[in-house]
Amino acid sequence: MMLTGEWKEQIKQLLGDRDRLQKTQFEYVITDYSKLRDRVGQLTKEYNRVSLELKSSRQENLDLSLKLEKSNAFMSHDFEQKVFRLQEEVTELHRQKGDLASNVIDLSKSVQEKDKLLSSVHSKLSELENEARNLQQANMGYLNEIHNLERANKLLRDEKNAMSETLQAVQVKCAELEEDKCRLIERINKLQSVVERLKNLEHDVNYRKAQETIRKQLAEAASLSVDEPHNMGPLVAAVVPTKAVAEVLANEGEVNSVRFTPSGNLFGSAGFDRKLRLWSVVGGKCELRSTLVGCNASISAIDFDPKETVVLGASSDFSCRVWTLADSRLRVNLTGHAKSVVSAKFIGSAKRVVTISADRTIKLWDVDRCHCQRTIMSASASQDVVACTAFGAVITGHYDHNLRIWDERSGTNTDTIALSSRVTGLDISSGDKTTEKRRKESIIDLNKYLDKKIRVKFSGGREATGILKGCDNLQNMVLDCTTEFLRDPDDPHRLSDDTRELGLVVC
Incomplete structure (x- = not known):
């Protein structure tokens, strides 16, 4: 019994599932069909209404046609005359229309040409206005620049005048300073000449004193009796070094x-x-x-x-x-x-x-x-x-x-x-x-051995001794001595060219 109830419920459930499945598949079709059927009913009613209206309209049209034919029979002749006149008027109007159209075309062309000319004139006018504005601005700039230049020129003229006055004052002062300089230089030259003269006098006085002292000493020495020969002492030679004391790698x-x-x-x-x-x-x-x-x-x-x-x-x-x-x-x-x-x-x-x-x-x-x-x-x-x-x-x-x-x-x-x-x-x-x-x-050597007794030794063995009075190089010496073979023919106190290789020895 339990088994019998179960399969029934199962069959019932399956049938319900099938019914739901089929219903969902064809439900929209049934809905659309119902809508279409309602729409067809409405259209049928509308068709019947329109058919009735059409019949009534046809009947009215027929009645009106009959009435029109009757009225046209009476008025056709007048209408034909009026239509003929109207056609003539229309023809005349068409002719006037053609003339007017040609005139309109000509006028349109003229207007277009005038418009083009006017547009070109406007463009030129705008260009001229822009150019005039630019020239006016440039003119204002030039006027401002002219004013500035005039002010600068005036300032420069003032500065020039001031500089001219200053230059004149400086030139006057410079001339005065130059005169002072000339006077001072002249005074210095005079003082230098006086100093040189005084130095020369002092040198002469000292030289005479020294000569007098030497003469007295020689007289005293001559009055003394000498048992042994006088020893002059060692001689000091001034020679160029030939041997290096040290050698250094100083720089790169x-x-x-x-x-x-x-x-x-x-x-x-x-x-x-x-x-x-x-x-x-x-x-x-x-x-x-x-x-x-x-x-x-x-x-x-x-x-x-x-x-x-x-x-x-x-x-x-x-x-x-x-x-x-x-x-x-x-x-x-x-x-x-x-x-x-x-x-x-x-x-x-x-x-x-x-x-x-x-x-x-x-x-x-x-x-x-x-x-x-x-x-x-x-x-x-x-x-x-x-x-x-x-x-x-x-x-x-x-x-x-x-x-x-x-x-x-x-x-x-x-x-x-x-x-x-x-x-x-x-x-x-x-x-x-x-x-x-x-x-x-x-x-x-300038003035190194002046007024000193020296001995000049030559490479050939010859020598001369005397007081050096002047020297500007080793080949041009003024020596106060009496060595005949060394004297220059033009100057008896000047050494000849035979002094190219010599050494000086200070006595």
Whole structure:
């Protein structure tokens, strides 16, 4: 019984599922069919209504046609006359219409041409207006510029007038200063001539006194009896060294300058390696003390101050530099030359420096202020320079075979000494009394042995003894002696050309 109830329920469930499935598949079809059937009913009703209206309309139309035929039969003749007149009028109107159309076309063309001309005129007018505005703006700018130029011109005229007045005043003052300068120079020349005359008188007096003293001493010596021959003592010879005491590899590359300190315990070397090396001389040996750097090109010359506190280096980078010896630090950099600095020297102390350059200028410097005090223009290129502090002078050697002496206060050339060849170097003694000049062919000593008794020894064994009175080189000496074979025929006190190889011995 339980089994029978279960399969029934199962069959019922299956039938319900099938019914639901089929119902869902055809439900929209049934819905659409119902809607279509309702729509067909509505359309049928509408059709019947429209059919009735059509029948009634046809009947009315038929009635109206009958009435119209009846009325037309009476009015057809009048209508034909009216229609004929109207047709004629229409024909005339069509003819007038054609004329008017042709006129309209012509007028349209004329209007189009006028429009084009008017548009071109408008465009030209707008261009002219823009150009007029631009010209007006440019005119305003030019007017403003003219006003500015007029103001600037007026200001320049005022400045010119002021400068003219100032120039006149300066010219007057310059003329006065020039007159004062001329008077002072004339007075200085007179004083110098007086000083020279007094010095000459003093020299003559001293010379006479010395001669008188020597005469008295000779008379006293002649009155004494001498048992033994007099011993003259040793002779001191001045010869060029031939043996090197020490040899040092100083710099990398070529060495341009080597200079000792005044004490001789230290010397410096410099060259193309842009370094200045300081060497100590200890027991005949040279030891490197320090290397000074800072130059951007080769160093051409060096110098030490008298107190041996600083060293000066002239460089090809248009400047010269000062280093302190105590700490080997760069102290001052002096710039101002337009070309490489050829040589530089201290003037009496470490506070003043004189430099010469390839730009043919001589500059005097204040080291403390790094300021150029004076620039002297030279007519020839200089090779070396020395400073004579005792006379306030600077001496330069030039390529044109001249030695020039300059007054460091006024910058004027006070004296020029002509030499036989190009000057390559200068040096001055510690007492500022003599100057040595290294030339291309020979060595010259000025005033070194003046008024001293010397003996001139020649390579052939001949010699002469006397008082040296004048000398400008070893081949041109004025010797107060009576040696016949050495005398120049033109000047009995001047040595002949036979002195090309000689040595000086100071008695």
